[in-house]
Amino acid sequence: MKVREPRTGTRRPGATGLLVLIPLAFIVLISAIDIASPPYVHLGPLLVVAPAITASFAGSRLTALIGSAAVAAQVLIGVFHGGLGTTNHEAQVAALMVVSAVIVFYCRVRERHGRELTHVRSVSDAVQEVLLRPIPEQLGPLLVAARYLAAEDEAQVGGDLYAATRVAHGTRLIIGDVRGKGLAAIGDSAHLLGAFRELAHHYRDLPALASALEQSFCRHLAEEVLADAGHGEHGERFATALLIDIPDASPVVRTTTCGHPAPLLLHDGRVHSLHTREPAPPLGMCELPDIRYPVETFAFEPGDTILLYTDGVTEARNRSRAFYPLADRLTAWTSAEPAGLLQHLQRDLLDHVGGRLRDDAALIALKRS
Incomplete structure (x- = not known):
């Protein structure tokens, strides 16, 4: 944070x-x-x-x-x-x-x-504490660190979001990016975070959770349209999201991707992208019928680290307009603990862009102890 x-x-x-x-x-x-x-x-x-x-x-x-x-x-x-x-x-x-x-x-x-x-x-600060609650440094067998990097000097929160909660069998997380900026984006983030914290405890599998989040977010957007009636055109609003399920008893991680960048796995000194073969569309595509939310399972062994991030990291450009090479840079810190990894990553990212991000960025590092 x-x-x-x-x-x-x-x-x-x-x-x-x-x-x-x-x-x-x-x-x-x-x-x-x-x-x-x-x-x-x-x-x-x-x-x-x-x-x-x-x-x-x-x-x-x-x-x-x-x-x-x-x-x-x-x-x-x-x-x-x-x-x-x-x-x-x-x-x-x-x-x-x-x-x-x-x-x-x-x-x-x-x-x-x-x-x-x-x-x-x-x-x-108070809004940040309510929306982006500090994630504990340890959740079950996981060591955790999180950072929110705001693009605006005086901004603490924006369209990027993340949350983690303990469920009966392990830990669940969400990281996402709401389209747009300003109060509307903050309102959409607040709704998604609140819905996730409640719904994560009521659905056994990630596809059902993703579907429930989609329905909840669509109801929220419909209410926003009614509230904005007569105040101008209601712009397109949606949110990319990545849902993570990490059971305590099994060395695996399950993911459901809704248009969000794939997480990165740091294993044996190498960086692997946990690509989803069939990602679902972003949340808020309310007019699409019968949306499927596939779930994929990857190995997540003791000592491994998973990095979750928003596109504010990978789309950060330097003066030569080159994107930040996240996967390549991570190879230098594969043995770091989550807090140290994010500290190195934040410093290197800001050096890459010349000290100032053009878009908000969120980072979560998870290590199975």
């Missing part, structure tokens, strides 16, 4: 205390040079640098204090250069006061926006 450190828009108190010495030094230096200079030399206007610098790292209160110190220094310079009664010094003091007030106002606006952004991030 994507983890972000909190940011408040200001520096730590210790760092701020050191940085405040810079504008204070400017005030002392400019004042000393101006007082020592001939009367026709006026360096006082440069004192505006002090509050301007302070605004780059401090809040409105400290900026106001530095601005007041700069105005006091300007008054002191006027006393030594012919008195404050001269028009030139009065204009300089007034101008410095106005500019300092504008800088303080800017700081207040920035602080308000910072608080609003912090609130938005906290809401985003």
